Amino acid sequence: MSTVGTTLPREITIDRSLRGKRLDVPGLAFQLGLLACLFACLAFIVLLLATVFSDGLDVFKTRGFVLSQFPHELGRALDETSTFLVHPHGIPGWITSALALLGVPWGLFLAVRARRWRLVMGVVATIVVVFVIAGFIGTSSFLSGNVSSSADRAGVAQGIFGTLVLAFITALISFPLGVATAVFLEEYAPDNRLTRFVQLNIRNLAGVPSVVYGLLGLSIFVKLLSGATGGRTLIAGGLTLAILVLPIVIITSSEAIRAVPRSLREGGYGVGATQWEVTKTLVLPNAFSGILTGTILSLSRAIGETAPLLLVGAVLGFFTTGSADLFQKFTTSYTALPQIVFNWRGEAQTDFAINLTAAAIIVLLAITLLANLTAVLLRNRYEQRW
Template sequence: MISVKTSQKIAKTALWIAGFSTVAILILVIGYVLFEGLHVLSWDFLTENPRKMGSKGGIFPTIVATIYFTALTLLIATPIGVGAAIFLTEYTRDGKVTRLIRFGTEALAGIPSIVFGLFGFAFFVILLEPVTHGWSLISGALTGATMILPTLVRTSEEALKTVPVSYREGSLALGATKWQTIQKVVLPSALPGIITGVILSIGRVIGETAALMLTLGGSLRLPESVFDPARTMSMHLYLVAMEVGTKEATEKAFGTATVLIITIFIINSVANQILKRFIAKSS
């Protein structure tokens, strides 16, 4: 039988090791990818077209496609997500309607991305083909928008809840209508929080792959309109690493992975900065 003191010591050491292992895993994954990928990065890699299915050349069209796809997805999802959050925080008390909406949002958050892909394929790519032109940026973005909706609703809701009730009461007491109060008082105060949520969902959009395999088309040509098929960086990484799979291709895949990691890192830092200022201001 070990003494109480010894078991306390063992447990504490084990927990410290656990904490550090988590960090070590992160460093291992990121470190290895950067180690293999950083030397692939160059101006040419970022600005040239891929050749030989991506095993030579750069990733320019996939960067452009990623930006288009992300912007389009957010453009579709943000108004809906913020609107839903306003409705939930400002217009309803807990009741059947709220419960149903919350159930929907939670259920949506849990659905695997490949199932979103099947849905997007059946609905946007096949059924709405005359509108979306089948596999296209718009089909992918509509699918992506439904995927980030739960995150957007939740983060916007949290931001709206931090706005003090007294602000609303002050505005209403001055004779403003409910919508005026929301538009002129509540939304501006909650804006940094909402923006943080939007920025964080950029990360999810950029990393999404499975659903896009079934909806975006995967073409390496530079998309000229939202009705053109496209290939994002994440899709490109997968296709180059798995379907080409040569040594050269793997190297290019690591280059793409490095660009992705750096982008995600920047997004996280920006979101944290905004959030920090927001918290400092509101407390």
């Protein structure tokens, strides 16, 4: 009974008879106190989930998935995709159609020829999963409905679309730029004052509050570059979020690149490779899982951000989605899931302020926690390979 407070660390093995016989009261109390702190943290997660689910689950019960409609909705999703691809929507639409109709099969063909079966399976599985999810979303009037002033019809479809597109634009910009910067800092940059200043600057940028990035987006992307971005559009919002998460992508990518052992690089140089060849064939592939983890974590941060989007003009409240043309959706009004949560929370009716808000939070949490879980699992799988 006296062992709890005086247990020695696992690294040291000492004969049991050397342990104290007296009960270590302050040590035991200290340990219990620490455990209480940890459990308080975990209790908050449980309480949070319990609160959200008890308020929001009703919405999914009454307006949730009608499984009998699933085949119909799946067919509709396939149908809409094919009409979108075949029907030319002006030049941008034409380009997306050509890319989708030729690019995906061509890429699959190349992958099959190179016997990259895991890649092929990954692409096919992704397409199947996307359509199945689209079908499921279609069967719920809450998930497939537009923002509305009536609590019976209000849904989060526009928010899901906006959030996913924002995440896509964010990844498209912050991933290449962030990785390139990390490669520059870790592989190319000389150890001089400028480099150290750039590193200091990145660390400071990572700590700048997100609202401040919203102000940056407002004055640069919405006002100054309104010709290119179209003002308060998904493009302006995506650019803002990309700049917001860029420091995080750079820092995590740098750490992943730094973890690649030096001997690997020296081996590369030893066989006559240039710096870029070493980076491309040895450093980046070995750092890739770390880079991917960091990028996914930063994307989940971007998905949950609300404040900067308030400033760069995501719509709060009712708006029409407009025509089905994907290109037009990028350049007209938009909203995102956190914006819907914020807006509904401010409504006077309990239906909106509590139930629908909680239901929208469940959707938001599902997306961000899924992203976080992927990142944590990826990291745990590839941790400490060297």
